[in-house]
Amino acid sequence: MSRLFEPTSVGSIALSNRIAMAPLTRNRSPGAVPNDLNVEYYRQRATAGLIISEGTAITHQAQGYADVPGLYKSEAIDGWKTVTDAVHQAGGKIVTQIWHVGRISHTSLQPNDGKPVAPSSIAAKSKTYVLNADGSGAFVETSEPRALETAELAGIIEDYRKAARAAVVAGFDGVEIHAANGYLLEQFMRSNSNQRTDQYGGSIENRIRLTLEVVEAVTKEIGADKTGIRISPTTPANDVSDPDPKAVYTALVEALAKYDLAFVHVIEGATGGARDVLPFDWKALKAAYRDAGGKGAWIVNNGYDRASAIEAVDSGYADLVAFGRPFIANPDLVRRLKEDTALNPLDQATLYGGGAEGYITYPALA
Numbered sequence: 001m002s003r004l005f006e007p008t009s010v011g012s013i014a015l016s017n018r019i020a021m022a023p024l025t026r027n028r029s030p031g032a033v034p035n036d037l038n039v040e041y042y043r044q045r046a047t048a049g050l051i052i053s054e055g056t057a058i059t060h061q062a063q064g065y066a067d068v069p070g071l072y073k074s075e076a077i078d079g080w081k082t083v084t085d086a087v088h089q090a091g092g093k094i095v096t097q098i099w100h101v102g103r104i105s106h107t108s109l110q111p112n113d114g115k116p117v118a119p120s121s122i123a124a125k126s127k128t129y130v131l132n133a134d135g136s137g138a139f140v141e142t143s144e145p146r147a148l149e150t151a152e153l154a155g156i157i158e159d160y161r162k163a164a165r166a167a168v169v170a171g172f173d174g175v176e177i178h179a180a181n182g183y184l185l186e187q188f189m190r191s192n193s194n195q196r197t198d199q200y201g202g203s204i205e206n207r208i209r210l211t212l213e214v215v216e217a218v219t220k221e222i223g224a225d226k227t228g229i230r231i232s233p234t235t236p237a238n239d240v241s242d243p244d245p246k247a248v249y250t251a252l253v254e255a256l257a258k259y260d261l262a263f264v265h266v267i268e269g270a271t272g273g274a275r276d277v278l279p280f281d282w283k284a285l286k287a288a289y290r291d292a293g294g295k296g297a298w299i300v301n302n303g304y305d306r307a308s309a310i311e312a313v314d315s316g317y318a319d320l321v322a323f324g325r326p327f328i329a330n331p332d333l334v335r336r337l338k339e340d341t342a343l344n345p346l347d348q349a350t351l352y353g354g355g356a357e358g359y360i361t362y363p364a365l366a
């Protein structure tokens with residue numbers, strides 16, 4: 001049997017197998033508070049070696065989509081506690097993805113209907129999900145952001161630290177810092193969205209600075225053994241780009257190597273899309289991390305199937321493989337991969353927003 005189904009650990013978190021559930025936004029937590037539907041959804045998927053929860057806003061300012069959960073209200077922490085308890089009682093492990101959307105937001109979702117914040121006042125050619133007056137959801141153009149003042153960045157780093165602490169209080173086994181998919185931290189790393197002239201803009205060293213300061217704050221608060229990070233070197237998601245992703249992300253992983261993180265989670269290619277969106281040597285990126293002393297588990301994601309996941313792990317390249325949409329449609333994905341059985345088809349119409357349908361209604365094998 002493949003090592004994909006064997007136990008392992010990421011940091012201090014012991015896992016029953018090497019299959020992770022990737023973070024998946026589902027827009028089913030009104031008021032940013034996790035609810036019983038969320039409890040059932042995550043409980044059903046607790047056979048994953050590691051569940052990485054959907055992106056969870058660290059503050060109101062960090063909120064970019066309607067009905068995504070947060071970690072900045074006491075009732076949200078209570079709500080998450082019911083989720084983590086259910087997953088743990090079912091024998092699973094779960095970390096939460098702590099998230100600041102930056103410019104991928106809308107004034108109607110921001111404190112005092114203000115502008116979203118970003119490294120520079122450059123609007124993303126992207127959309128976000130808001131609620132209409134009648135409660136229906138709709139994807140609309142993201143609003144033009146304002147550039148963060150240098151003096152505001154210490155406060156945002158503190159927000160990540162507080163969210164990491166809140167995650168542990170809510171019973172999570174750890175956190176994944178969301179530094180991917182064109183959200184705040186990646187907006188700072190990519191040169192088309194970051195045109196700052198202070199110590200957070202210009203050179204690669206300056207553009208990865210905020211991400212490293214967040215990693216420093218979170219690992220100091222809850223321990224590197226409970227801290228992971230997600231990166232997406234070549235994704236065009238949310239209108240980010242950079243002329244030299246190899247240089248940016250090699251510098252990043254070499255700097256991350258000294259933090260002894262639990263894991264580094266890499267989206268290989270366009271998020272949920274083409275793996276070859278840009279030429280990139282994924283194995284060289286991991287080698288750069290290991291050569292710099294990085295010991296964290298290497299989690300790979302994007303377009304893997306049973307055969308390629310087994311190959312990735314059994315070859316020694318990947319420590320874990322994360323699956324996104326397959327876990328939406330197959331709560332018992334681990335069993336189906338182990339037994340090589342058919343997978344349920346995905347219902348695109350119920351991915352975002354709504355209720356039980358297409359969320360907790362996918363059947364498990366008898």
Ligand SMILES: C=C(C(=O)O)c1ccccc1
Pocket residue numbers: 024025055065180181237271
């Ligand atoms: C958190 C997300 C990401 O990381 O891409 C997301 C948000 C909205 C829809 C899909 C995905």
